Amino acid sequence: MNEKKKKSKLAMYWAASCGGCEIAVLALNEKILDVDAHFDIVFWPVALDAKTRDVEKMADGEIDVCLFNGGIRTSEQEYMARLLRQKSKVLVAFGSCSHEGCIPGLANASGRRAIFDTVYHKTPSTENPDRIEPQVKTKMPEGTLYLPAFYDTLRTLDQTVKVDYYLPGCPPEADRIWDALTAIISGALPPLGSVIGAETTVCDECPLKRTEKKIKKFYRTWEKIPDGETCLLEQGILCCGIATRAGCGARCPKVGSPCIGCYGPNEGVHDHGARMMAALSSVIDSDDPEEIARIIREGIPDPIGSFYRFGLAASHLRRKKEKQIAK
Amino acid sequence: MSDNETLRIGVYVCHCGTNIAAVIDVEALTKFAEGLPHVALARNYKYMCSDPGQELVKQDIAEYGLNRIVVAACSPNLHEPTFRRAAEDAGLNRFLVQMANIREQVAWVTEDGELALEKAKAHVAGAVRRVARHEALQRQFVRITPRAMVVGGGIAGIQAALTLAEAGKEVVLVEREPSIGGHMAMFDKTFPTLDCAACILTPKMTSVKVNPNIKLLTYSEIESVEGSVGNFKVKVRRKPRYINEDLCVGCMQCIDGCVFTQAKFPNSFDQGLGMRKPVWVPFPQAVPPVPVVDPEVCLQIARGKCKQGCVEACGERGAFDFDQQEKIEEYEVGAIIIATGFKAFDPSVIPYYGYGKYPNVYTSLEVERLLNAGGPTGGKLILRDGSTPKKVGIIHCVGSRDVNYHEYCSRVCCMYSLKIAHLVREKTGAEVYNCYIDIRAPGKGFEEFYNRVQNEGVQFVRGKVADITPVANGSGPLVMKVDDTLLGHIREIEVDMVILAVALEPHADAGEVRRNFGISCSNEGFFLEKHPKLAPVNTANDGVLVAGACQGAKDIPDTVAQADAAAAKALAMIDAGEIELEPNTAWIDEEMCSGCKTCINLCPFQAITADEERKIAVIDQALCKGCGTCVAACPSGAAKQHLFGDRQIDEELEGLMNYV
Numbered sequence: 001m002n003e004k005k006k007k008s009k010l011a012m013y014w015a016a017s018c019g020g021c022e023i024a025v026l027a028l029n030e031k032i033l034d035v036d037a038h039f040d041i042v043f044w045p046v047a048l049d050a051k052t053r054d055v056e057k058m059a060d061g062e063i064d065v066c067l068f069n070g071g072i073r074t075s076e077q078e079y080m081a082r083l084l085r086q087k088s089k090v091l092v093a094f095g096s097c098s099h100e101g102c103i104p105g106l107a108n109a110s111g112r113r114a115i116f117d118t119v120y121h122k123t124p125s126t127e128n129p130d131r132i133e134p135q136v137k138t139k140m141p142e143g144t145l146y147l148p149a150f151y152d153t154l155r156t157l158d159q160t161v162k163v164d165y166y167l168p169g170c171p172p173e174a175d176r177i178w179d180a181l182t183a184i185i186s187g188a189l190p191p192l193g194s195v196i197g198a199e200t201t202v203c204d205e206c207p208l209k210r211t212e213k214k215i216k217k218f219y220r221t222w223e224k225i226p227d228g229e230t231c232l233l234e235q236g237i238l239c240c241g242i243a244t245r246a247g248c249g250a251r252c253p254k255v256g257s258p259c260i261g262c263y264g265p266n267e268g269v270h271d272h273g274a275r276m277m278a279a280l281s282s283v284i285d286s287d288d289p290e291e292i293a294r295i296i297r298e299g300i301p302d303p304i305g306s307f308y309r310f311g312l313a314a315s316h317l318r319r320k321k322e323k324q325i326a327k
Numbered sequence: 328m329s330d331n332e333t334l335r336i337g338v339y340v341c342h343c344g345t346n347i348a349a350v351i352d353v354e355a356l357t358k359f360a361e362g363l364p365h366v367a368l369a370r371n372y373k374y375m376c377s378d379p380g381q382e383l384v385k386q387d388i389a390e391y392g393l394n395r396i397v398v399a400a401c402s403p404n405l406h407e408p409t410f411r412r413a414a415e416d417a418g419l420n421r422f423l424v425q426m427a428n429i430r431e432q433v434a435w436v437t438e439d440g441e442l443a444l445e446k447a448k449a450h451v452a453g454a455v456r457r458v459a460r461h462e463a464l465q466r467q468f469v470r471i472t473p474r475a476m477v478v479g480g481g482i483a484g485i486q487a488a489l490t491l492a493e494a495g496k497e498v499v500l501v502e503r504e505p506s507i508g509g510h511m512a513m514f515d516k517t518f519p520t521l522d523c524a525a526c527i528l529t530p531k532m533t534s535v536k537v538n539p540n541i542k543l544l545t546y547s548e549i550e551s552v553e554g555s556v557g558n559f560k561v562k563v564r565r566k567p568r569y570i571n572e573d574l575c576v577g578c579m580q581c582i583d584g585c586v587f588t589q590a591k592f593p594n595s596f597d598q599g600l601g602m603r604k605p606v607w608v609p610f611p612q613a614v615p616p617v618p619v620v621d622p623e624v625c626l627q628i629a630r631g632k633c634k635q636g637c638v639e640a641c642g643e644r645g646a647f648d649f650d651q652q653e654k655i656e657e658y659e660v661g662a663i664i665i666a667t668g669f670k671a672f673d674p675s676v677i678p679y680y681g682y683g684k685y686p687n688v689y690t691s692l693e694v695e696r697l698l699n700a701g702g703p704t705g706g707k708l709i710l711r712d713g714s715t716p717k718k719v720g721i722i723h724c725v726g727s728r729d730v731n732y733h734e735y736c737s738r739v740c741c742m743y744s745l746k747i748a749h750l751v752r753e754k755t756g757a758e759v760y761n762c763y764i765d766i767r768a769p770g771k772g773f774e775e776f777y778n779r780v781q782n783e784g785v786q787f788v789r790g791k792v793a794d795i796t797p798v799a800n801g802s803g804p805l806v807m808k809v810d811d812t813l814l815g816h817i818r819e820i821e822v823d824m825v826i827l828a829v830a831l832e833p834h835a836d837a838g839e840v841r842r843n844f845g846i847s848c849s850n851e852g853f854f855l856e857k858h859p860k861l862a863p864v865n866t867a868n869d870g871v872l873v874a875g876a877c878q879g880a881k882d883i884p885d886t887v888a889q890a891d892a893a894a895a896k897a898l899a900m901i902d903a904g905e906i907e908l909e910p911n912t913a914w915i916d917e918e919m920c921s922g923c924k925t926c927i928n929l930c931p932f933q934a935i936t937a938d939e940e941r942k943i944a945v946i947d948q949a950l951c952k953g954c955g956t957c958v959a960a961c962p963s964g965a966a967k968q969h970l971f972g973d974r975q976i977d978e979e980l981e982g983l984m985n986y987v
Binding site: 199200201202203204210211212213214231233241242243246265266267268269270275276278279281282283 | 919925926928929961964
C-alpha cells in the first residue's frame with residue numbers, strides 16, 4: 001500500500017479525434033504493466049468508469065499528467081480541456097489532433113454549416129426528410145435535452161489552453177509514448193513547450209538513397225511501384241518526409257509508402273505545408289510555367305489534403321474564410 | 328534576442344532636407360515611434376547621414392544605453408553602411424541596426440501627406456519589431472584572388488592591363504580577335520594632336536606581349552562566369568588558330584607559302600576593302616604576331632586536301648596543327664574589367680544615304696583604313712575605281728542624334744570628321760564639305776583643332792543632309808542635298824566621295840556579355856556604371872568594372888583615363904587582400920539538416936555541397952550571396968539566413984500589417 005501512495009496520477013482524455021491514440025497506448029504491450037506500476041489512472045473515459053464530476057471534485061493540479069488527445073470542436077471538449085488543464089500539473093497534447101488539428105482540422109477548409117449540410121443532408125446514405133439537425137437545446141415532454149455546441153472552427157489544444165508538452169504522431173509511436181512516460185517518471189523533462197521527439201526530419205531515419213532532386217512527374221501511390229532503393233520523392237511519389245519531424249523511425253517510407261506528414265513539422269518550423277510546398281516547387285524539373293502548372297495539377301490534385309493533412313488547423317492558413325465558403 | 332535582455336530601441340526619423348519632411352509630418356512620426364514597444368527614445372533630425380546626425384546616434388547609445396537602432400530615412404542601399412558604422416563606433420554590434428525606407432518607398436511616391444504618414448508609421452513599426460529580433464553578427468571576410476581579368480584588348484583593355492601589370496599584379500587579358508589593338512589600331516591619326524595612332528599604340532601592344540604579368544588570350548571569348556567579387560571563376564573559350572602560339576615565331580612565311588597566290592578573301596580588319604589569304608594576320612604589328620587560319624576557306628581544313636605550302640614554309644618549327652580543337656580554360660580572378668568597346672553603326676539601314684548602293688559612299692571607319700599607311704591602299708585615299716576624289720563630302724551625325732536610330736551624341740564623330748577632313752585635304756588636296764548639325768568640340772585642344780581645320784579651307788555646311796543621289800547612273804559622282812541653315816536655302820553639292828560619320832553603338836552581343844557578368848545596361852545597351860557621378864567604373868556586380876566605349880561612346884583620352892580608373896579600383900580591391908562578405912548569408916543548422924538534398928541543385932552560386940559522411944548540406948560562406956533560395960526551399964527549415972530569419976520577417980510583417 002505504501003508503494004501505491006508514491007504513484008503519480010495519470011489521466012487520459014479523448015476529444016475530437018478518431019480514438020487511435022487511445023489504442024496506441026495499448027501498443028506499449030507488456031510495458032503497459034510498467035505504466036500501471038508507476039501511475040494511478042484516475043480518469044480515462046474509454047477504459048475507466050469515471051465521470052466528469054469526479055474530475056470537477058479534484059483539487060487543482062491534483063492530476064500529475066494528463067494525456068489529452070483530440071482537437072477542440074465542441075463546447076464540451078473545450079470545457080474538458082479547461083477543466084483538465086486546471087486539475088493537471090502537466091498537460092500533454094497527445095497525438096496529432098490535439099497537437100495540430102489533424103484530419104478533423106481539415107474541416108477548417110469549410111465550416112459548421114457546410115459540415116452539417118454534408119453530414120445530415122447530402123451524403124447518399126442519409127435520409128432526413130424533416131431536416132433534423134442537432135440542437136444545443138431541445139425541449140421534450142420529459143424535460144430539456146442539452147447537446148454540446150458544435151463550433152465553426154476546430155482549434156488545436158494549445159489554441160484553447162496552455163499546453164506543456166506535445167507528443168506528435170497519428171498516432172504517436174509506442175516507443176515515443178514510452179519515452180515520454182519515462183521522462184515524466186524520472187522527472188527528466190525537456191523545457192516547457194517542447195515537442196517530445198526528434199528534432200530533425202524523417203529523412204534522417206530513412207534508409208532510402210538520396211541524390212539530387214528533380215521531379216518531372218508526381219505519381220499517386222497506386223500509379224507506381226517504388227524501386228525499394230531510391231528516395232520516394234525522387235521517384236515522383238509525394239513523400240512528406242523531407243519536412244516532417246522524425247521519431248517514427250521512417251516506418252512508412254521504409255516499406256515503400258510515402259510519409260504523409262503525421263508527425264508535423266520538425267523543430268523550429270511553424271508551417272508544415274508551406275515548407276513542403278516551397279521545397280517541392282523548388283525541385284520541379286521545368287522552366288516552363290505551363291508545364292509546371294500541368295505537373296502540379298496532374299500530380300497533386302488535392303494540395304490542402306497533401307500538404308496540410310495534419311497541420312491545417314495549426315498552420316498560418318488556419319481555416320478558409322467564411323465569405324469564401326458562402327460562395 | 329535572448330528573452331531576458333531589456334530592449335532599448337532608438338528610432339531616428341530623417342527629414343532628408345525636405346525630401347522626406349515636405350511630405351511626411353516627421354514630428355508626428357517621431358511621436359508615434361515613441362509609443363512603440365521597447366522604444367526608449369525617438370528623435371528626428373534634418374540630415375541623419377550628416378556627421379552631427381550620426382553623432383546623435385552615437386551619443387544616445389552611450390547616454391541612454393540603446394541596444395537597437397532604427398533609422399527611418401532613405402534606402403538602405405545608400406546609408407545602411409553609414410549607420411551600421413556609427414553604431415559600431417559607439418560599441419554596438421553593427422547588425423543591430425535596421426532602416427525603414429520612408430523616402431523612396433513613401434515620401435517620393437506620393438504627395439498625400441496623410442497617407443504618407445500612415446505608411447511611414449507602418450514601416451517604422453515593422454522596423455522596430457524586426458530589429459528587436461536582430462542578433463549580433465560577426466563580420467566575415469574572404470581572401471581575394473590576387474589576379475585580375477581584363478575582357479577586351481582595345482586601347483581600354485590594353486591600358487588597364489598594363490597599369491595592373493606594372494603594379495605587379497597578374498592579369499589575364501582576353502580578346503576575341505586574333506590580335507589586340509581594337510579600333511585604335513585601325514586608325515591612321517588621332518585627333519586633335521594628329522599623333523600617329525600606330526606610333527602611340529603599338530609600343531603599348533608590345534609591352535602587353537612582353538610583360539610577364541600579363542597572360543594574353545587572343546582569339547578567345549568568355550564562356551561563363553561564376554563566383555563573386557574576390558573570387559570569380561571565368562571559363563574562356565579558346566578558338567582554334569590551327570597554329571601553335573608557342574611554336575610560331577611570327578615570321579609570316581606561311582602567308583607567303585599559302586597555296587593561294589592571290590589574297591582573295593575580304594579582310595575584316597580592313598572593313599572588307601582589303602583582301603587576305605586563308606592564313607592571315609589582321610595587320611603587320613599584330614600582337615601576338617601569330618597568324619590564324621580561316622577554317623571556312625583553308626583547303627586543308629575545309630576540303631581535307633591541300634599541298635600545304637604553309638606547313639612547308641613553316642618548316643622545322645612545325646607550328647601548324649590542323650587538328651587543333653576549341654578548348655575551354657578556367658581562370659580564377661579577383662576582379663574583372665570589362666572593356667569590350669563598341670561597334671560602328673551600320674548606315675545601310677538609312678535608305679537616303681545610299682550606303683551599300685552607291686560605291687562612292689563610305690563609312691568613316693572604311694576611310695580610316697584607306698588613310699592608314701598599313702591599310703589596303705597603302706595610305707592612298709582612292710575610290711574603288713582607283714581614281715583620287717577631287718571633292719569629298721563628310722556627313723556628321725549618321726545614326727547619332729537621330730531619334731530614328733540613336734538619340735545620343737556619339738561624342739567623337741565631330742572630331743574625327745574634322746581629322747578626316749584635314750587628312751583628306753593633306754593627302755589629296757580635295758575640296759572637303761563637312762555637313763554638320765552642331766560642331767561639338769568641348770575637349771582639350773578640340774576647339775583649336777576646329778579652328779585650324781576651318782583655316783585649312785574645309786567648307787562647313789550647317790545642315791543635315793537629306794538625300795544622296797548619283798549624278799548619272801553607275802558609280803560616278805554624287806549629289807548631296809542639304810538644307811544649309813546658315814544660308815537659308817537648299818544646296819545641292821556635287822562630290823566624288825561621301826564619308827558617313829557613323830555613330831558608336833554597343834556590340835550586337837553586348838547583352839550576352841552583360842548577362843555573363845551580371846551587370847546592367849542603359850536603354851541604348853551600353854553597360855551601366857554603378858553611379859553616373861560617384862562610381863563611374865563600378866557596376867552593380869561588385870568586382871566587375873567597366874572601362875571605355877562599352878560603357879558609353881567616348882574618345883581615346885577619356886577611354887584611357889577610365890581604363891586607369893578601373894585598374895586603380897581593381898588594384899585597391901586586390902591589394903586589400905580580403906573583402907567583407909555580405910552579412911546576410913545562408914547557413915545550415917546542422918542539427919536540423921537531414922541531408923534531403925533539396926537545396927543542392929538550387930543554389931545559383933554553387934555554394935552548397937552535400938557532405939555525404941555527415942549527411943548534411945554545407946554552404947560555403949565565401950560563395951553564398953545571400954539570395955535566400957535555399958532558405959525558402961529547405962523543407963526542414965535547416966537552411967537559415969542571417970538577418971532574414973523567420974522570426975525577423977514574421978515580426979516585421981506583424982509590425983507592418985498590424986499597424987495597417
